[in-house]
Amino acid sequence: MRLQGKVAIVTGGAQGIGRAISETFEREGAKVIAVDMQEATFNSENIKGYALNVTDRNAIVEFFNWAVAEYGKIDILVNNAGITRDGLIHKMTEEMWDMVIDVNLKGVFNMTQVIGPQMMTQGQGSIINIASVVGEYGNVGQTNYAATKAGVIGMAKTWAKEFSRKGAAVRVNSVAPGYVNTEMMKTVPDKVLDPIRAKTMLGRLGEPQEIANACLFLASDEASFITGHNLSVNGGLRL
Incomplete structure (x- = not known):
């Protein structure tokens, strides 16, 4: 077991990629x-669900104090929590901008600072910060999301x-990550996803487990000489 004896915190850990990471680490x-x-609830006593808003600094300090008292240490932090509020720049409201910045960027800052x-x-x-292919190459209608990633x-x-x-x-x-088969992605019509698949060298979307595997590697001692690196897991996608 590559993370035996480690204590890990995963934000946005209740669903999608975050849940896959949490369960893989366990x-x-x-x-x-x-x-x-x-x-959230899990089918293992070694995964604890905890309600926390990463924009609430006081709640984060309270959570941190509880975690250290409960587990004695923190070995791994995965900053995965994120939201989208998409719109072309001339249609993007200040509220749309602020919400994404607060969760995706400031939330990561808040957790890591503590x-x-x-x-x-x-x-x-x-x-480990969960970024996005959009943060590497940009994407139409995602000024706020691209900026945070x-x-x-x-x-x-x-x-x-x-x-x-x-x-x-x-x-x-x-x-x-590139585009991944999460529950949210299942609501996107094929006419939108087919061009993305066509631009991906491997010809498909990713799976949450494939992103979790990348995080597992970086969290483990197998990556003990890797730091300051951005690992692209996108199947060869170029937007």
Whole structure:
């Protein structure tokens, strides 16, 4: 088991990619806290659902204090929570912009600002920001989303430098998924998805498990010499 004895926090961990990550980490021996807007249930006593809004800094501090008291340490943080509010730039409202920035960018900042120093004190840890192919190449109608996902890549590279200071083995990386078969994607018509498949070298959408596998690698000791890296998991998609 590649994460035996580890304690992991996964934001947005109740569904989709986040749930796949939470369950994969648990199968590999980790004790997982899957935080989301609503507390989720899992078929394992080693995954704890916890209701948390990543934009609420006071709630994050309360959660952090509980987690350290309950588990004694935090080895892995996956910043996965995210939302979309799409629209062309001339139609995008300030509210649409602010909501996505608050959750996808500031939420990642909030969680890492609280938990990262704990990892430095421990002398080790792995932080993984979930980015997107949209953050690498942009996409029509997603100015806000693209900005946040490019931002979390940049923050990961910056934190890789900051958290390794003073000899701490705290690694920070990002994973940039392409289009993935989540429940949300199942509502998108084929006339929209077929061109995406056509632009993907492997000719299909990804599966949540494939993103979870990438996170598992980066969280494990197998990636002990990898930090400040953005891992694209998109089947060869070019937008």
